[in-house]
Amino acid sequence: MMPPIVTLTTDYGLKDNYVATLKGILLSRIEQVRIVDVSHLIRPQDIMEGAFVLQHTYPFFPKNSLHIAVIDPGVGSNRRAIAIYHNGHYFIGPDNGLFALILGTDTPEFAVNLDKPEFWLHPNPDATFHGRDIFTPVAAALLAGKSLQEVGTPITTIKPLRWVEPTVDKDGIQGWVVHVDTFGNCVTNIKRTHFEQFSVVKNLKCYAGASIVKEISTHYQQAPPGDVMALYGSHGFLEIAVNGGNAAHILGIDKHSPVDIYINKQVIKRAMFMGKED
Amino acid sequence: MMPPIVTLTTDYGLKDNYVATLKGILLSRIEQVRIVDVSHLIRPQDIMEGAFVLQHTYPFFPKNSLHIAVIDPGVGSNRRAIAIYHNGHYFIGPDNGLFALILGTDTPEFAVNLDKPEFWLHPNPDATFHGRDIFTPVAAALLAGKSLQEVGTPITTIKPLRWVEPTVDKDGIQGWVVHVDTFGNCVTNIKRTHFEQFSVVKNLKCYAGASIVKEISTHYQQAPPGDVMALYGSHGFLEIAVNGGNAAHILGIDKHSPVDIYINKQVIKRAMFMGKED
Amino acid sequence: MMPPIVTLTTDYGLKDNYVATLKGILLSRIEQVRIVDVSHLIRPQDIMEGAFVLQHTYPFFPKNSLHIAVIDPGVGSNRRAIAIYHNGHYFIGPDNGLFALILGTDTPEFAVNLDKPEFWLHPNPDATFHGRDIFTPVAAALLAGKSLQEVGTPITTIKPLRWVEPTVDKDGIQGWVVHVDTFGNCVTNIKRTHFEQFSVVKNLKCYAGASIVKEISTHYQQAPPGDVMALYGSHGFLEIAVNGGNAAHILGIDKHSPVDIYINKQVIKRAMFMGKED
Numbered sequence: 001m002m003p004p005i006v007t008l009t010t011d012y013g014l015k016d017n018y019v020a021t022l023k024g025i026l027l028s029r030i031e032q033v034r035i036v037d038v039s040h041l042i043r044p045q046d047i048m049e050g051a052f053v054l055q056h057t058y059p060f061f062p063k064n065s066l067h068i069a070v071i072d073p074g075v076g077s078n079r080r081a082i083a084i085y086h087n088g089h090y091f092i093g094p095d096n097g098l099f100a101l102i103l104g105t106d107t108p109e110f111a112v113n114l115d116k117p118e119f120w121l122h123p124n125p126d127a128t129f130h131g132r133d134i135f136t137p138v139a140a141a142l143l144a145g146k147s148l149q150e151v152g153t154p155i156t157t158i159k160p161l162r163w164v165e166p167t168v169d170k171d172g173i174q175g176w177v178v179h180v181d182t183f184g185n186c187v188t189n190i191k192r193t194h195f196e197q198f199s200v201v202k203n204l205k206c207y208a209g210a211s212i213v214k215e216i217s218t219h220y221q222q223a224p225p226g227d228v229m230a231l232y233g234s235h236g237f238l239e240i241a242v243n244g245g246n247a248a249h250i251l252g253i254d255k256h257s258p259v260d261i262y263i264n265k266q267v268i269k270r271a272m273f274m275g276k277e278d
Numbered sequence: 279m280m281p282p283i284v285t286l287t288t289d290y291g292l293k294d295n296y297v298a299t300l301k302g303i304l305l306s307r308i309e310q311v312r313i314v315d316v317s318h319l320i321r322p323q324d325i326m327e328g329a330f331v332l333q334h335t336y337p338f339f340p341k342n343s344l345h346i347a348v349i350d351p352g353v354g355s356n357r358r359a360i361a362i363y364h365n366g367h368y369f370i371g372p373d374n375g376l377f378a379l380i381l382g383t384d385t386p387e388f389a390v391n392l393d394k395p396e397f398w399l400h401p402n403p404d405a406t407f408h409g410r411d412i413f414t415p416v417a418a419a420l421l422a423g424k425s426l427q428e429v430g431t432p433i434t435t436i437k438p439l440r441w442v443e444p445t446v447d448k449d450g451i452q453g454w455v456v457h458v459d460t461f462g463n464c465v466t467n468i469k470r471t472h473f474e475q476f477s478v479v480k481n482l483k484c485y486a487g488a489s490i491v492k493e494i495s496t497h498y499q500q501a502p503p504g505d506v507m508a509l510y511g512s513h514g515f516l517e518i519a520v521n522g523g524n525a526a527h528i529l530g531i532d533k534h535s536p537v538d539i540y541i542n543k544q545v546i547k548r549a550m551f552m553g554k555e556d
Numbered sequence: 557m558m559p560p561i562v563t564l565t566t567d568y569g570l571k572d573n574y575v576a577t578l579k580g581i582l583l584s585r586i587e588q589v590r591i592v593d594v595s596h597l598i599r600p601q602d603i604m605e606g607a608f609v610l611q612h613t614y615p616f617f618p619k620n621s622l623h624i625a626v627i628d629p630g631v632g633s634n635r636r637a638i639a640i641y642h643n644g645h646y647f648i649g650p651d652n653g654l655f656a657l658i659l660g661t662d663t664p665e666f667a668v669n670l671d672k673p674e675f676w677l678h679p680n681p682d683a684t685f686h687g688r689d690i691f692t693p694v695a696a697a698l699l700a701g702k703s704l705q706e707v708g709t710p711i712t713t714i715k716p717l718r719w720v721e722p723t724v725d726k727d728g729i730q731g732w733v734v735h736v737d738t739f740g741n742c743v744t745n746i747k748r749t750h751f752e753q754f755s756v757v758k759n760l761k762c763y764a765g766a767s768i769v770k771e772i773s774t775h776y777q778q779a780p781p782g783d784v785m786a787l788y789g790s791h792g793f794l795e796i797a798v799n800g801g802n803a804a805h806i807l808g809i810d811k812h813s814p815v816d817i818y819i820n821k822q823v824i825k826r827a828m829f830m831g832k833e834d
Contacts, residue, residue, distance in 0.1 A: 005583060007576065013460025014292070014570070015319040017335040017513075020285065023314050024338030027283060035314075036579050036591075041571040044461050045522060057573040060580030060688075073522060076497025127497035129512030132338075182569025183600050219632025219683035234685035235573075244601060244629060291738025292570070293597040295613040295791075298563065301592050302616030305561060313592075322739050323800060351800060354775025405775035407790035410616075 003032035004143045005062060009054045009069040010131065011042040018129070022068070022136045025121070029140035038067075045073040047161070048255070051101030052179045052187075056235050058102070063088040066142060068135050071098055076127030081114040081134050082158060083148055090142065092135045097161030106160035112152030114138055119151045166190050168197060172262040177208075177240070177255050184246025188259045190238040198263050206230045207260045208240040209251030220244075281310035282421045283340060287332045287347040288409065289320040296407070300346070300414045303399070307418035316345075323351040325439070326533070329379030330457045330465075334513050336380070341366040344420060346413050349376055354405025359392040359412050360436060361426055368420065370413045375439025384438035390430030392416055397429045444468050446475060450540040455486075455518070455533050462524025466537045468516040476541050484508045485538045486518040487529030498522075559588035560699045561618060565610045565625040566687065567598040574685070578624070578692045581677070585696035594623075601629040603717070604811070607657030608735045608743075612791050614658070619644040622698060624691050627654055632683030637670040637690050638714060639704055646698065648691045653717025662716035668708030670694055675707045722746050724753060728818040733764075733796070733811050740802025744815045746794040754819050762786045763816045764796040765807030776800075 006026060012018035019040050026033045038057050042050040050071035058067050072079075072094040080095040086108040091099055095113075100106045114134060117123040119141045125133030138151050148154075166175035166189055175190040186208065195201060206213040211228040216238070223229040223243040228251065233239035240259060241247050248254060284304060290296035297318050304311045316335050320328040328349035336345050350357075350372040358373040364386040369377055373391075378384045392412060395401040397419045403411030416429050426432075444453035444467055453468040464486065473479060484491040489506040494516070501507040501521040506529065511517035518537060519525050526532060562582060568574035575596050582589045594613050598606040606627035614623050628635075628650040636651040642664040647655055651669075656662045670690060673679040675697045681689030694707050704710075722731035722745055731746040742764065751757060762769040767784040772794070779785040779799040784807065789795035796815060797803050804810060 011460075013319075015317055015331070016459045017316070017331045018460075020314060020316040020335045021338045024335060024340075027312070027314070028338065028340045034583070036576060036583070038573070038576040039571055041569075044524075053571070053573045057576045057580060060577045060584065062580075062584045074499050077499045126510075126512045128509070128517075132512065181572045182574075183567075221630050221633045231684070232682075234682045234688065239684075246600075289739075291597075293595055293609070294737045295594070295609045296738075298592060298594040298613045299616045302613060302618075305590070305592070306616065306618045322802075352777050355777045404788075404790045406787070406795075410790065 003034050004030060005034050005036065005065040006139060006143070007036045007038045007054075007058070007061060007065060007067045008040070009038040009042065009050055009057075009067065009071075010040050011044045011046065011050065011071045012040050012131070014040050018131065021132050025132065025136045026140055026143075029137075030143045033143060036061075042071055045071060047071050047073075047096060047098045048101065049179065051098050055102045058089055059087075061089070064090070066090040066092065066139055068131070068139055069093040069098055069102070070131040070135060072096065072130065075130050079159075080155075081130060081138075082155070083112050083114055083138060083142070083152055084108045084158070085110040085148060092139050092142075094130070095159045097159050099158055100161045101163060104163075106157050108158060110148060111155050111158055112148045113155050114152045116151055116153075119146070163189060166194055168194055171265050172260065175238070175259045175261070177253060177257045177259060178237070179235075180248045180255055184242070184248040184250075185233060186240040186247050186251075186253055186257070186259070187233055187235055188238045188240065190259065190261065191236060192232065195263075201263055203262070203264055205262045205265075206240075207258075207262075209253040209257065211240075211251055213240070281312050282308060283312050283314065283343040284417060284421070285314045285316045285332075285336070285339060285343060285345045286318070287316040287320065287328055287335075287345065287349075288318050289322045289324065289328065289349045290318050290409070292318050296409065299410050303410065303414045304418055304421075307415075308421045311421060314339075320349055323349060325349050325351075325374060325376045326379065327457065329376050333380045336367055337365075339367070342368070344368040344370065344417055346409070346417055347371040347376055347380070348409040348413060350374065350408065353408050357437075358433075359408060359416075360433070361390050361392055361416060361420070361430055362386045362436070363388040363426060370417050370420075372408070373437045375437045377436055378439045379441060382441075384435050386436060388426060389433050389436055390426045391433050392430045394429055394431075397424070441467060444472055446472055449543050450538065453516070453537050453539070455531060455535045455537060456515070457513075458526045458533055462520070462526040462528070463511060464518040464525050464529075464531055464535070464537070465511055465513055466516045466518065468537065468539065469514060470510065473541075479541055481540070481542055483540045484518075485536075485540075487531040487535065489518075489529055491518070559590050560586060561590050561592065561621040562695060562699070563592045563594045563610075563614070563617060563621060563623045564596070565594040565598065565606055565613075565623065565627075566596050567600045567602065567606065567627045568596045568687070570596050574687065577688050581688065581692045582696055582699075585693075586699045589699060592617075598627055601627060603627050603629075603652060603654045604657065605735065607654050611658045614645055615643075617645070620646070622646040622648065622695055624687070624695055625649040625654055625658070626687040626691060628652065628686065631686050635715075636711075637686060637694075638711070639668050639670055639694060639698070639708055640664045640714070641666045641704060648695050648698075650686070651715045653715050655714055656717045657719060660719075662713050664714060666704060667711050667714055668704045669711050670708045672707055672709075675702070719745060722750055724750055727821050728816065731794070731815050731817070733809060733813045733815060734793070735791075736804045736811055740798070740804040740806075741789060742796040742803050742807075742809055742813070742815070743789055743791055744794045744796065746815065746817065747792060748788065751819075757819055759818070759820055761818045761821075762794075762796075763814075763818075765809040765813065767796075767807055769796070
């Protein structure tokens, strides 16, 4: 039998004892566990960033992998701790919208409220480190053969949170930056399918920060070094990038910045507000 | 038999060849070794930070785990290289006070001076990378079945270094920040037990940077977003935090900053120097 | 049989889904694979830094290890994807000079052009993430028993790129900083052998940034705290360092900065341009 796989996605950073403590607990209880770090550099308390990263990672792992995800600004408050089975994978963490974003639903196939202290590290968990005191010990219990029903009480819905979709009208598509990656590439929420309702796509103008991009490129080096470009990136979304540079820094944009695409339109009203026209 | 576990705690950073070189040596010599990174982002040469992190991590690992810890400003000087058995765990690294801080004693159960070059990578180690040339090859020898007595010469004491305890007097408790974590939470050296000699605790005032906190909270979200707070954190110490923010940045405090707690006192003399009174 | 070892060297950073996606693919296809991170903090698109780091790491891994290295500014362009066998190790990544630098040759023992889409994640790879779509699936195919000839078409040369050697003349040695490590130590391309053609070495003066160093030290603490020094570091090259400090920051030097060594010379003409003389 294949040794169990656990992935970790947190905002714990890589300096402290937090991440290795979870690994120590897992290794102490499940001899053959294989632990994979997804990311520990999620911006502190940024549920959206954590969800984006794990959402695009977990499908590449084997079925029955268990994903511990802890971006948990409400640790110690009355937010629930939950475990989920969905799409053939297990998920454990705080019920704060993180998993609704990851799974794209607030009614996963099966979910439980982790309300049984006998599976925690100790019955009175610290109010600041549920990764250590609740989530990881429960994960170990599941890996040791306990069922979801044994470690918690079934619930039908989890806390809802949704990715905001772009607005599409006759003039074009209005989207936003939903993730800025390590390279400074700005991933938007705009997909190829958003273009499909336009029978003809001409005079494309994509506004991001102070830049206007007039075509969609195929790869980074298609643009001259230093030029701003738009292309479909590896997450399946339109991405604003700079060949050889950091688009977020160069354009001064960040998560939540608007990216507006005008299509088949000669007069661009919003351009007056957004930047230079040429 | 469970495969051996080795943890690594260093200030090597994550960019260079340093960490992976240690792993290559271990994997080349011990087929089944399982390697866990505790931290490689310890501030350069900061023995205290490395000790704090490993001290709070190693007890969560299985007994007989081996912990390589290298924060080693004196590499290549005449400081000793040592290996230790204590509390059911093995430790290897430089004898510069790091392990006395981790273990809370300078007389561990058993320790050896690593003075037998036949167990090193080669008999003339570089003066700059004993992690590669001494500590890790010796760790591999131990994992391969050598005893501490075989790889070194017994010693009875290691270089002493101690955590400074807070001062407690009739007016309150004077402590310090001993660790600033990834979130900017400022962990002090003040424990619940320091409050026990006060029969009544009222009029509490906790001074940290320019802030005065008047109660001890139970969890981060108990304070309004952005507010400074004090609470017992996951390390068991009083922590200065900001709900949703970075306390160290906001308060301008860092490791070694004083945190003074006045108890049952109406007139606060020190307040004139430390910050605003209200 | 020993489980296969794969190392990863990229500029993907540690925040995003990129690194864990590669690991998920490997673990999904090769049950027993052992994955070791060499570095994911290579400066974006910095082929030279990635080569330096992997060049000094891979020899410490067991023979037949497979090294995936992706610093790939030309991803999606017509640069080739290649796999190599050399020195008992396997290498996979983009053919952009990276591997010629790592191996010190553009004619490795055996190399193939990865032109067989049946071994990729899908036949039409994204233009931005060949680590996921080509390199890692091919690596998994090799680990599963395919030969290099099966996954690609043999080629005799790879894209050449060479480390520039120092210039040595009767007055001394002119080299450059080729790597700045986590500590700020500036590793040059100057080796002990470059000194060998000088029958006598006296009046040594080593210029780096605004500093002049007059001797070669043996270890970091040989210099007083804060002093600039030169010593042979763990990579085998002369290194400019500051005891307890960050030489790159203090001296304002970086990769490509010149480091000039004058030997047996009384009058230093260049000193007028390089800094203070004493």
